[in-house]
Amino acid sequence: MRIRLCCLLWARPGAAEALAAYEDKVLALLGEHDGRILQRARADGAAGRPDEIQLIEFASRAGYDGFMADERRTSLAGERDAAIARTELYPVELVKHRSDPAPAATTE
Known part of the structure; x- marks a missing residue:
């Protein structure tokens, strides 16, 4: 059973670069x-927002447990x-992106 996680990270004051460097390593x-990273994004950390957001997927609980214990x-x-x-x-589930509705047919 796949495990998908959303991880929100807040840096200590002045440590946004150190947070990114640590995350690069792990x-x-x-x-x-x-496991694999599905998406990694950085924010500004202002006004209570996180400095980094990650979507991570593991093929199984054993993979997640192994990563945590590594x-x-x-x-x-x-x-x-x-x-x-x-x-x-x-824990999150991915949802398919709903494309814009098709344009209405025109009659000529």
Whole structure:
């Protein structure tokens, strides 16, 4: 069963670049755990908004658990704590984009 997550990340003051650098490192491990990044976006972190938003997918719960327990990821806890003030993680389902309705037929 696939697991899809939306991850919202807030940087500590002045640490947006450190947050991005940390995420670059840990997201590189996803493939080894049957995971992949579907989308990664950066925001400005102003007015309570997150600094980074990620959509992540794992092929299974075992892949997610393996990623979370990966010693290479957990060994970076100090770097993570120095850069990231807050994380929110939500299970999500992807929805298909509904295209614009077809133009009305014209009669001539």
